[in-house]
Amino acid sequence: MILISKTLRYFIITAQEQSIRLASIILCITPSPLCRTIKMFELSLGHKLFIRTSNGLKLTSYGSDLYATLLPVYQEVCDLENKILKKTTRNNNSSANFKLGLDHHDYSYLSPLFSSPLFKETKKDISLEYYSPDTTNMDELLKNGHCQVFFSDKKLPCPPGVIHKELSEDAIMLAVKNDIDIRHRPLDEIIAGNVLVQYESQLNESINQEIEEHIEKHKLKLKRVFIPEFYVQLSMIEKGDAIGFFPASINHVIDDRKYKIKLLPFDFNNKELLIQRHVYFLKINQDFVNINILPLISSREKEMVY
Incomplete structure (x- = not known):
């Protein structure tokens, strides 16, 4: 910074x-x-x-x-710093500075990394950096050394020399308080009349649109509260004050912090909502990524080198 x-x-x-x-x-x-x-x-x-x-x-x-x-x-200042970094040709890629980049705030699927030896015991200076999806050029970030690994929920154009791996898709689930009685109750009935906590609408826009269409189609009357703080959302759900829609990978966070929350599979208009996961890195970092990062994240056996 x-x-x-x-x-x-x-x-x-x-x-x-x-x-x-x-x-x-x-x-x-x-x-x-x-x-x-x-x-x-x-x-x-x-x-x-x-x-x-x-x-x-x-x-x-x-x-x-x-x-x-x-x-x-x-x-705003983070975005400004990213623009400044894009204008410099300084290469920060060294063995003492290994940065993981993301183009969105949803990093629950990376939570196993945070408690792993990679972060706890490694001598490398490893950090997690957020880049605005509207201004991010993945090719520049990798090749200028601003980050060595880049995670995205989008399949991006892959320039020469960059390795792309498609990770497991993440299904959207309904998060409710652990002791809520769901026996013989359709999930739409649980949603109706409740408070739904969500991120701001610009995050995961297509997913939010699908959720809104389902709510409108099934005439589910509920109150929507947009809260950017991820853990405030979880606290509200744990207290029974709200429900929420989250990726299945949030289970890592629920287990780690022992939240009294359970995730229920949910079909939106008779289909699953799936978030794609993609990771990009240069060939020079392939061994480090394959050994230290990917084993901690479920991934498909699909790799493309351009």
Whole structure:
């Protein structure tokens, strides 16, 4: 990060992960300096930002308002940094800096990586970087060394020398509180009259459109609440205050944090909604990816080199 302060980045990532351990993994630091930075930030502001619960960290009312205020600014500066990086020819590809890039915020299917030895024990500086799907040029990112592996839910034009692997598709599931009684109840009945938490509409636009069409076709009356914070959504579902639609890979997060949530298969207009997963990397990084990354992610035996 060139333009974003360490304190801001630490706060945003911790708020999104709601876990010091997972945030420190993504930030590639140990928990101690992260805790110190958050504590100093709280002292400077004169307000508590997080409280500890049995399910991890939760934002206080002040912390939630601050996060909502800072997130748009943070994302705008991130996009600006990406544009700056695209204009430079500096190659950052070294053995001490290995970056995993994504063009969307949904990285639940990568959660096994976050608790793996790849992040915990490796001597490499491995980080996860988000790139706006509207401005991202995957070829430039890889060949200029801004990231060594790029994950996308889209099949992108594959330039010469780039290896493309198609990963397993991810089915959209209905997430409900663990103890909800679903016996002899159609899923449409569970949805009707409930609160549905979703990401902003611009994320996974085609998937959201399919969900909206199903709701409209079956005349399901419900309240939609668009909440960008992934773990706030899960907390609402666990308390029984809402339901949600998530990719099946979220099971990694549910199991890791012991959320009292279950996922139910759901047919949208008599068909599954599937999210595609694709990974791209240069041939020079093929061994590292095949040995350290792909075994932790279910993938199809399909590989194309152009």
